[in-house]
Amino acid sequence: MLSYGEAEHTRMLRDTIARFVEKEMPNERVQAWDRDCHFPKDVHMKLVELGLTGLTIDEKYGGTGRDIQSTITVIEELCGRSLSVGGMYIQSTCYAGLNIAEVGSEKQKEELLPKVANEGLIFAYGFSEPDVGADLASVRTTAKRDGNTLIVNGSKRFCSGAAHSDYIYTLVRSGSEEERYRNLSLVLISPDSPGVTLSQQQTLGLKGGGTYDVSFDDVEVPIENLVGGEEAWNNAWPMLVGPGLDIEKVEVAGMALGIAAAAVKEAWEYSQERVQFGKPICTFQSIRHILADVQTQLHACRIMTYHAASLLDQNADATVETSMTKLFVTETAKDIVLKCQEVLGAYGYVTDFNMERLVRDVLVMPILGGSSAIQKNNICNRMKLPR
Numbered sequence: 583m584l585s586y587g588e589a590e591h592t593r594m595l596r597d598t599i600a601r602f603v604e605k606e607m608p609n610e611r612v613q614a615w616d617r618d619c620h621f622p623k624d625v626h627m628k629l630v631e632l633g634l635t636g637l638t639i640d641e642k643y644g645g646t647g648r649d650i651q652s653t654i655t656v657i658e659e660l661c662g663r664s665l666s667v668g669g670m671y672i673q674s675t676c677y678a679g680l681n682i683a684e685v686g687s688e689k690q691k692e693e694l695l696p697k698v699a700n701e702g703l704i705f706a707y708g709f710s711e712p713d714v715g716a717d718l719a720s721v722r723t724t725a726k727r728d729g730n731t732l733i734v735n736g737s738k739r740f741c742s743g744a745a746h747s748d749y750i751y752t753l754v755r756s757g758s759e760e761e762r763y764r765n766l767s768l769v770l771i772s773p774d775s776p777g778v779t780l781s782q783q784q785t786l787g788l789k790g791g792g793t794y795d796v797s798f799d800d801v802e803v804p805i806e807n808l809v810g811g812e813e814a815w816n817n818a819w820p821m822l823v824g825p826g827l828d829i830e831k832v833e834v835a836g837m838a839l840g841i842a843a844a845a846v847k848e849a850w851e852y853s854q855e856r857v858q859f860g861k862p863i864c865t866f867q868s869i870r871h872i873l874a875d876v877q878t879q880l881h882a883c884r885i886m887t888y889h890a891a892s893l894l895d896q897n898a899d900a901t902v903e904t905s906m907t908k909l910f911v912t913e914t915a916k917d918i919v920l921k922c923q924e925v926l927g928a929y930g931y932v933t934d935f936n937m938e939r940l941v942r943d944v945l946v947m948p949i950l951g952g953s954s955a956i957q958k959n960n961i962c963n964r965m966k967l968p969r
């Protein structure tokens with residue numbers, strides 16, 4: 583890998599994960615997980631044993647201290663081999679760990695954060711709904727208070743990993759719809775609760791943990807599961823768009839970076855093995871130029887991703903930088919992977935090569951965690967371009 587100023591401890595972590603990936607995530611297993619929409623919990627638990635789900639959690643709660651650059655390094659390395667493992671690592675370390683550390687009540691931190699660090703607790707995001715995509719403030723799933731119980735009704739869509747999660751981190755409308763950004767709350771709902779029904783959706787990529795439609799039919803949730811404690815009732819919007827959102831953009835960039843790096847490696851190697859007209863195809867200028875372009879694009883993506891992560895480690899206000907990173911890295915990763923597919927010719931289109939899966943997986947990256955159009959809106963709005 584080209585040098586980009588990686589700290590020594592991060593480089594050592596990257597080497598450890600690379601060895602882990604070779605041992606625990608061989609290509610035949612990865613292909614089977616993707617084909618069967620399988621989440622290998624045993625591999626997830628080995629990451630927990632290595633202490634990697636504690637990278638977002640303070641020592642006080644059983645982690646190793648919040649370190650976003652290291653977390654993104656793990657995400658990059660895992661997603662370069664398999665989103666079945668990498669995606670669910672994010673759902674534990676970031677969805678559960680970072681969110682509860684950021685906006686949970688003290689009681690929730692004491693109870694849940696050690697479980698993330700030591701047991702690999704997993705959250706699924708229950709934000710999107712059949713009629714709600716980018717415009718999250720218009721969610722229709724409701725929660726009503728009945729004493730110390732919340733009664734939840736409605737449905738969520740695209741709830742990734744819901745069947746494997748301990749809790750669905752669910753955005754609900756908890757009061758009148760008139761004030762758009764008020765009267766929203768976040769509730770932790772176990773997918774095993776009576777009244778919760780899951781139904782799997784078929785997707786092009788990101789297959790490992792599966793993506794689900796979830797319906798809530800008079801689901802009873804204890805008030806203790808209101809994220810942030812009772813004072814957070816009707817006050818979820820600031821929790822949703824706070825620093826956690828900036829980190830989420832860089833998580834997706836880290837996933838896209840891992841996929842793009844894997845594609846470049848595969849194309850680089852293939853170009854030296856494949857012989858046509860009596861020569862390895864890497865000797866043809868057309869192929870050399872593609873490979874020079876993707877290496878350059880990859881380097882730019884890596885610098886941008888880890889620069890954004892370093893700003894987050896400094897707790898800097900990085901809303902614009904993280905939006906630019908999400909936009910540039912995911913769109914460029916898509917371009918990189920499609921160019922690499924070209925290097926493999928017909929073999930980039932068949933399922934016994936990794937490239938076909940990398941193509942399917944990278945296509946969703948500009949959509950997840952705020953689409954490219956939404957990032958462009960953020961950049962112009964935050965940079966105060968008059969509307």
Ligand SMILES: Cc1cc2nc3c(=O)[nH]c(=O)nc-3n(C[C@H](O)[C@H](O)[C@H](O)COP(=O)(O)OP(=O)(O)OC[C@H]3O[C@@H](n4cnc5c(N)ncnc54)[C@H](O)[C@@H]3O)c2cc1C
Pocket residue numbers: 706707708709710714715716717739740741742743785787788793946949950951952953954955956959
């Ligand atoms: C595989 C997969 C996994 C997912 N996992 C999860 C998950 O775990 N949890 C979850 O809650 N959601 C999840 N999602 C949903 C994802 O977050 C949404 O797809 C995303 O928020 C966009 O919503 P939408 O697709 O409904 O698009 P829409 O919001 O309907 O947008 C459609 C198009 O219009 C554009 N657009 C919308 N609003 C604007 C605007 N204001 N300005 C300019 N352009 C605009 C968008 O960029 C897009 O091109 C997942 C989606 C997929 C495909």
